[in-house]
Amino acid sequence: MAMGVSMRSPYGLQIIENCVTCPHKESRLFCNLPPAALARLSEITASATYPKGATLFVEGQPSRGLFILCAGHVKLSTSASDGKTLILRISEPGDLLGLPATISGRAYEVTADVIEPTQANFISRADFMKFLSDYGEAAVRVAQELSETYQTAFAEMRTIGLSHSVREKLARFILDWSAHHPSDNGSIKFNLTLTHEEIAQMIGASRETVTRVFAEFKKRGLLQIRGSSVTLKDKHGLEKLLLGN
Secondary structure, eight states: OOOSOOOBOTTSOBOOOOSSSOTTGGGSTTTOOOHHHHHHHHHTOEEEEEOTTOEEEOTTSBOOEEEEEEESOEEEEEEOTTSOEEEEEEEOTTOEETHHHHHHTSBOSSEEEESSSEEEEEEEHHHHHHHHHHOHHHHHHHHHHHHHHHHHHHHHHHHHHHOOSHHHHHHHHHHHHHTTSOEETTEEEEEOOOOHHHHHHHHTOOHHHHHHHHHHHHHTTSEEEETTEEEESOHHHHHHHTTTO
16 A cells, blocks of 8 residues: 555545554554554455445455444445344444354445445455464454444343344444443433434334434433434433333
8 A cells, every 4th residue: 555645535534544544543453553554454454445335345245355444434235035124333433343153254245335335345255364374463453343332232232132122222232332422411412423224224123113212212301313313312211211110
């Protein structure tokens, strides 16, 4: 990858040109590697930007490599034969997309769709496997990343499988989504760019039911919603719903 000053893409992204100069590398699990490993990672990485609606890879497609998500968000989903879709997670900057399939050499187990302008850097499977064999610390980080994926999968199974109602599932979803945002006088404000249909696909419900429960939460004073901006007004009230109250 070329060294140099960062630049803006047609989508308004502040492009991160390589892993060496990434301003976020200290806070991202895979990016915080020794200088020699970062330099090699930059040599085997190809950077690209993607518009909303683009697809990075498709479920069942032979694995050709992985993507390091530098900016933006990508939804990972799986589909049934009847056409129903379940969104497994929304990936954050710093995540490695397609990692399990790249390591195993099997087909991608999910579909990765871009939900907002995104930068994702690609590494071919051959280059990545050689990179791991040359840099043991990187292999340890990959093991940590796979462990995180494993734990996240269990959390998602808990949300969908152990929740007894859509009200409880949606409450858990909102609490999880707001978890990393600061509280201001008891309120937590965050952006929720997902549609009601996408949220329904994440919690295993219908769009109509999600819309109805959102309206109920607003009426009860638990939430305030203006466009994509959501304010969690009563966190304790939502947490009580997880207890079946």
